[in-house]
Amino acid sequence: MSAGSRVIVIVWLAALLACGAWLYRHVSITADLSVFLPPSATPAQRVLLGQVREGAVSRLMLIALEGESGPSLARLSRELTRELRAGGLFSYVDNGGAALVRREQEVLIEHRYLLSPATRAGRFSAEGLKAALRENLMLLASPAGALVRQLLPEDPTGAARDLARLLTPEAAPDTRYGVWFSPEGKRALLMAQTKAPAFDANEQQRAMEAIREALARAKPGQARVLLSGPGVFTAQTRETVETEAWRLSLLAAVLVFAILAAAHRSAGAVAASLLPVMSGLIVGITAVCLGFDRLHGITLGFGATLIGEAVDYPSYLLTQAAGGETLAATLSRIGPTLRLAILTSIFGALAMALSSFEGLAQLGIFTIFGVMAAGLTTRWVLPALLPPRAGTLKLRVPWFPGFARGEKARTLGRWFAAALTLAALAVLVSRHDRLWDDDLANLTPVPETAKALDHALREELRAPGVRYLVIARGASREGALQSSEAAAAWLRKGVASGWLAGFDAPSSYLPSQRTQELRRMALPDSTTLAKNLEEAVADSPFRKGSFEPFLAAVERTRAGRLLDLKDFSGTALELKIGALLFHSEDGWTALATLNGVKSPEALAREARRAGHEFLDLKAESNGLVSGYRNESLRLVALGLACIAGLLVAGLRSVTRAGRVLVPVLAAVLIDAALLLVLGKKLSLFNLVSLLLVVGIGLNYALFFERPQRDASERARTALSLTVCGATTLSAFGCLALSKTPVLHAIGVTVVLGSVLSLFLAAALAGRPAVRA
Amino acid sequence: MTSGQRTGFEAVLAAACLALAAAALAGGIDAKELMALLAGVETATARFVETRHSALLREPLVSSGTLSYQRPNRIVRHTEMPQEERIVLDKGRLTIENRTLGSATAASLSKTPGVSALVESIRATRAGDLAALERYYEVRVSGARAKWRIDLVPRAPGLAQYVDSVAVSGNGARIARIEVREASGDRTVTEIDEELR
Numbered sequence: 001m002s003a004g005s006r007v008i009v010i011v012w013l014a015a016l017l018a019c020g021a022w023l024y025r026h027v028s029i030t031a032d033l034s035v036f037l038p039p040s041a042t043p044a045q046r047v048l049l050g051q052v053r054e055g056a057v058s059r060l061m062l063i064a065l066e067g068e069s070g071p072s073l074a075r076l077s078r079e080l081t082r083e084l085r086a087g088g089l090f091s092y093v094d095n096g097g098a099a100l101v102r103r104e105q106e107v108l109i110e111h112r113y114l115l116s117p118a119t120r121a122g123r124f125s126a127e128g129l130k131a132a133l134r135e136n137l138m139l140l141a142s143p144a145g146a147l148v149r150q151l152l153p154e155d156p157t158g159a160a161r162d163l164a165r166l167l168t169p170e171a172a173p174d175t176r177y178g179v180w181f182s183p184e185g186k187r188a189l190l191m192a193q194t195k196a197p198a199f200d201a202n203e204q205q206r207a208m209e210a211i212r213e214a215l216a217r218a219k220p221g222q223a224r225v226l227l228s229g230p231g232v233f234t235a236q237t238r239e240t241v242e243t244e245a246w247r248l249s250l251l252a253a254v255l256v257f258a259i260l261a262a263a264h265r266s267a268g269a270v271a272a273s274l275l276p277v278m279s280g281l282i283v284g285i286t287a288v289c290l291g292f293d294r295l296h297g298i299t300l301g302f303g304a305t306l307i308g309e310a311v312d313y314p315s316y317l318l319t320q321a322a323g324g325e326t327l328a329a330t331l332s333r334i335g336p337t338l339r340l341a342i343l344t345s346i347f348g349a350l351a352m353a354l355s356s357f358e359g360l361a362q363l364g365i366f367t368i369f370g371v372m373a374a375g376l377t378t379r380w381v382l383p384a385l386l387p388p389r390a391g392t393l394k395l396r397v398p399w400f401p402g403f404a405r406g407e408k409a410r411t412l413g414r415w416f417a418a419a420l421t422l423a424a425l426a427v428l429v430s431r432h433d434r435l436w437d438d439d440l441a442n443l444t445p446v447p448e449t450a451k452a453l454d455h456a457l458r459e460e461l462r463a464p465g466v467r468y469l470v471i472a473r474g475a476s477r478e479g480a481l482q483s484s485e486a487a488a489a490w491l492r493k494g495v496a497s498g499w500l501a502g503f504d505a506p507s508s509y510l511p512s513q514r515t516q517e518l519r520r521m522a523l524p525d526s527t528t529l530a531k532n533l534e535e536a537v538a539d540s541p542f543r544k545g546s547f548e549p550f551l552a553a554v555e556r557t558r559a560g561r562l563l564d565l566k567d568f569s570g571t572a573l574e575l576k577i578g579a580l581l582f583h584s585e586d587g588w589t590a591l592a593t594l595n596g597v598k599s600p601e602a603l604a605r606e607a608r609r610a611g612h613e614f615l616d617l618k619a620e621s622n623g624l625v626s627g628y629r630n631e632s633l634r635l636v637a638l639g640l641a642c643i644a645g646l647l648v649a650g651l652r653s654v655t656r657a658g659r660v661l662v663p664v665l666a667a668v669l670i671d672a673a674l675l676l677v678l679g680k681k682l683s684l685f686n687l688v689s690l691l692l693v694v695g696i697g698l699n700y701a702l703f704f705e706r707p708q709r710d711a712s713e714r715a716r717t718a719l720s721l722t723v724c725g726a727t728t729l730s731a732f733g734c735l736a737l738s739k740t741p742v743l744h745a746i747g748v749t750v751v752l753g754s755v756l757s758l759f760l761a762a763a764l765a766g767r768p769a770v771r772a
Numbered sequence: 773m774t775s776g777q778r779t780g781f782e783a784v785l786a787a788a789c790l791a792l793a794a795a796a797l798a799g800g801i802d803a804k805e806l807m808a809l810l811a812g813v814e815t816a817t818a819r820f821v822e823t824r825h826s827a828l829l830r831e832p833l834v835s836s837g838t839l840s841y842q843r844p845n846r847i848v849r850h851t852e853m854p855q856e857e858r859i860v861l862d863k864g865r866l867t868i869e870n871r872t873l874g875s876a877t878a879a880s881l882s883k884t885p886g887v888s889a890l891v892e893s894i895r896a897t898r899a900g901d902l903a904a905l906e907r908y909y910e911v912r913v914s915g916a917r918a919k920w921r922i923d924l925v926p927r928a929p930g931l932a933q934y935v936d937s938v939a940v941s942g943n944g945a946r947i948a949r950i951e952v953r954e955a956s957g958d959r960t961v962t963e964i965d966e967e968l969r
Binding site: 141146150153178541542 | 891
């Protein structure tokens with residue numbers, strides 16, 4: 001090894017060691033799926049994503065027990081609830097049983113006069129009380145008598161009764177054996193809320209294990225537990241990344257290794273082929289960790305495949321080094337082509353790196369630095385490490401050169417390529433309005449089966465995902481609550497007009513201080529009330545003195561303090577209010593969730609008039625995704641323009657640049673059209689994959705386009721490209737086998753694209769044999 | 773095998789059958805048998821008188837009206853005195869119409885657990901639907917075919933909070949009396965005079 005080589009190897013090793021050491025101390029891998037959610041621009045989108053990331057709704061865990069008889073499932077449901085409440089990982093667990101509901105009822109009953117919209121002076125006059133007692137008598141004689149009777153002595157005006165009617169959700173889960181059940185009675189249902197946020201995969205995993213262990217301790221028999229919810233998705237995704245992605249990557253690595261071994265038939269050459277990828281990985285991870293404070297597990301998985309093309313660089317070098325040629329001589333021959341191949345990949349990834357979507361920006365940075373490191377390793381370290389004549393040409397590929405060289409075959413290929421491209425364009429144009437999948441839900445790497453289970457459980461728990469919201473804002477909590485009361489007023493009119501079936505606003509549970517004050521002022525003093533009551537009772541069959549608790553309750557409210565959020569602590573209502581009323585960078589926000597919306601237009605109009613915001617979460621999230629996608633498309637166009645400029649400069653000819661670029665663009669078009677014909681809509685992940693196809697395809701085209709001096713050089717080019725094509729196909733073929741939608745989408749897109757690129761590059765970019 | 777042995781065996785068998793029949797007529801009845809008996813009724817109409825004994829009232833509150841049942845899912849309670857009220861439970865849906873209050877409300881059983889459980893105690897007993905009864909109550913059957921009694925203790929928290937126990941008694945396929953003991957100390961007794969078809 002020469003002195004120069006030694007210096008290069010030492011610098012390379014030192015750089016890798018430095019990266020490795022820094023990573024060892026600083027790397028933090030997250031499974032937070034929201035990294036893969038687009039960033040938000042408007043306050044409404046911030047509300048949406050805030051809810052998705054940290055909102056109470058996102059910490060909801062749906063639990064179902066099945067596989068045993070109804071009574072045993074009910075017993076298990078009760079035991080599980082008790083254990084989980086004691087366990088400390090959940091802020092709240094509910095199975096429809098009594099305890100929690102009763103706590104909540106106590107709070108509502110205690111503050112009924114402050115909460116009830118019916119608290120007005122007339123209600124407490126002698127006449128008002130007479131009417132109330134007549135109504136009570138009638139109710140006592142009905143099947144509801146037992147229920148009315150219990151609160152009657154302290155609530156003859158029926159304030160608590162009215163409240164219960166007002167606040168009971170329109171649809172509650174079915175109850176059997178005292179706990180929630182699915183309508184057909186096969187599953188016992190529970191709802192829990194984790195203390196940890198949904199994106200904390202470790203804590204979510206712990207919570208899931210706690211549920212399974214608690215069930216195992218309760219002698220479950222044949223009973224199984226089903227879990228769903230955002231946190232469960234996070235944990236499952238991490239598990240998928242850790243098992244499936246790594247398993248598939250391993251499989252891909254073995255295949256690539258086998259192909260390299262078959263091509264080079266030399267342990268040293270195979271080992272050398274892997275060095276650039278390894279260096280690229282380490283540098284790529286370091287770059288992402290330096291640029292962002294955390295590395296997403298998915299970035300790691302996808303990034304590793306994205307720089308998979310780096311395996312090709314040493315293959316080009318080693319297979320191009322003809323029998324007697326030194327690596328240095330080969331490099332001086334193919335160096336410019338290799339450099340262009342590497343630079344075009346970097347420019348392609350630049351578009352991703354500029355994205356405002358953190359997940360994609362991470363992938364872009366990873367690719368840029370990974371590819372750069374792999375390129376530098378190939379260019380400088382390999383020649384320094386390997387013996388000068390390490391070139392290999394052990395395999396012959398008889399059919400490929402024939403295809404690439406035969407004039408007739410090439411003409412035929414050109415026509416075929418042109419026809420295919422036209423057909424693809426026709427498909428794309430005819431479906432231009434249905435190209436993109438803008439559903440945010442489809443961007444999560446959650447498999448369809450898990451989504452279906454989630455949907456089923458939500459239906460059974462009558463907790464469907466919320467689509468429409470009304471946002472009322474204020475500078476303070478009090479301001480937001482007053483604004484929420486104003487929204488509730490016009491929403492009630494909307495319910496009366498049939499625009500919606502119902503709504504849930506925080507001011508129903510926690511009226512503003514101003515409203516509570518007004519209600520408290522409507523209550524008469526104790527002597528007046530006692531006189532009015534005496535008059536009303538004398539006129540009725542009720543016994544005198546039956547309603548002493550009522551007098552005491554009214555006086556308690558008059559003398560006591562107003563209702564506050566902390567009065568609800570430890571109840572489901574605390575969580576509900578917390579989810580609907582919160583503070584953020586935009587001040588205080590009060591949400592009202594709407595159900596059974598029939599006329600979104602009328603509601604939007606009314607909201608605008610009242611100074612509130614009407615939010616269609618689905619439209620909003622679709623807008624978010626399509627907005628992001630438009631940004632990405634602009635960046636891709638920019639990336640392509642840069643690549644074109646680079647090619648023109650590097651090849652010093654517009655014609656040659658065109659010859660390289662055209663087959664790649666055609667491959668991308670045909671690839672996209674094929675995906676559509678296969679019944680898929682294009683997602684952001686397809687877009688990323690198409691960028692990768694551009695990178696890989698350009699490498700093929702560049703090598704095909706290189707002037708070939710003789711038959712032996714043509715054979716070497718064919719061999720290089722065969723080896724490279726085979727490694728790409730095996731790596732992404734493995735990904736296409738994945739059950740995770742995102743991995744599958746990337747795999748299929750790249751496999752199709754690289755096959756197309758290889759053939760189109762052979763047909764369009766290849767040059768006829770130059771007669772020496 | 774001799775004929776003497778056979779006669780002896782047949783005698784034992786006959787005695788066993790007789791004993792079983794006697795037990796069925798005079799002795800205990802179990803939940804299954806009683807439910808089968810009640811389930812045989814297609815329609816029933818009855819007059820009822822309900823009396824509420826309450827510490828809040830100067831004298832017991834009496835209401836009366838008619839009950840009608842159609843197998844297996846429809847029951848109508850029509851109160852005539854002291855005021856008109858119609859409560860219909862049909863295929864799990866509860867409708868309450870009160871002309872005096874001028875109100876009509878409808879709800880599914882799952883939304884109003886307390887009231888539904890009470891109405892269901894009559895409906896499910898009338899229909900001989902043990903599974904439905906057990907969904908809401910612990911069920912204990914005692915007495916004989918000619919005079920039986922079903923004791924129901926609510927398990928659904930929505931009802932247990934208000935009702936300590938419900939006792940339904942009757943003879944043959946007829947329901948004669950329902951007594952509800954409430955957590956408040958009140959007691960409601962409904963006397964029923966049924967006509968079956």
